[in-house]
Amino acid sequence: MSSEFLEKTYLTTHELAIGTFNFYEHVIVGQIREGMQISIDNVLPLLALSWEAYQNTSMVYISDRKYSYSLDPTMYYEVKKLIPYMKGYAWVVHNDFNRQVAEIEARFLQCPNAIHSSMSDALKWSLKILEDSSAV
Template sequence: MVNKGGITVQGFEQSFLKTLEMETGTFHFYEQVVIGQVREGMQVTLDNTLPLLSHAWELYRDKKIVYISDRKNSYSLDPTMHMELLKLVPFLAGYAWVVYNDLTERVAHLEARFLGCPTAIYRSMDPALLWARGLLQQPEQA
């Protein structure tokens, strides 16, 4: 299937690096995108995300990335932890949410207020991937 701009999901899949199963969830790593799906009922804290952040640092420290939160499951997260995120992951160029209902969309809007990078909220993965690709193609700002 071809999306706007000629970007195909298949083309995106060619940049796949690895999948990491962690206590907190499943994370798919691509050349410049991480798609994460947190486990149902999980309480996400800065402490239990440190292994993920460490892994991202090893893979991406020399390039900018976008994180896409695939919100299929219900879990809790203190949105103020996002304020620390850019200190720990300075190469984070953007953060997107793929939401599946009005409640998770409202939660994503709340979380976005605590992030100091570009954010976007979508109802399906394809537009989120298009947004990430476009954001990553923008020139670096001084």
């Protein structure tokens, strides 16, 4: 399901200083670069691109957490204010350490969120969230 959905709904890819972000209809899949320190300031370019793409619809962000990086999870409070159209946030984790980090981050999110071990599961969950919010 995941590869079919991704093929059919692909919009564009953005290479930013902090990572690679694939935009699909109603979904962004992001992969932050190894060792990055994420702040609201270096996330602003991504927020601006998401605003351009999704301001009139709903979306879910999927963090493909392949690499380790740091962020202040309180920035999620600001992110939610800046992108109110975000209906959910999912992580795809590849090891126990990144799962533990995602569990901490999840406490700061003000939208539905879930941690998955595969992209397919994260996409299924995302589409359900979007369906429940009548976005698709």
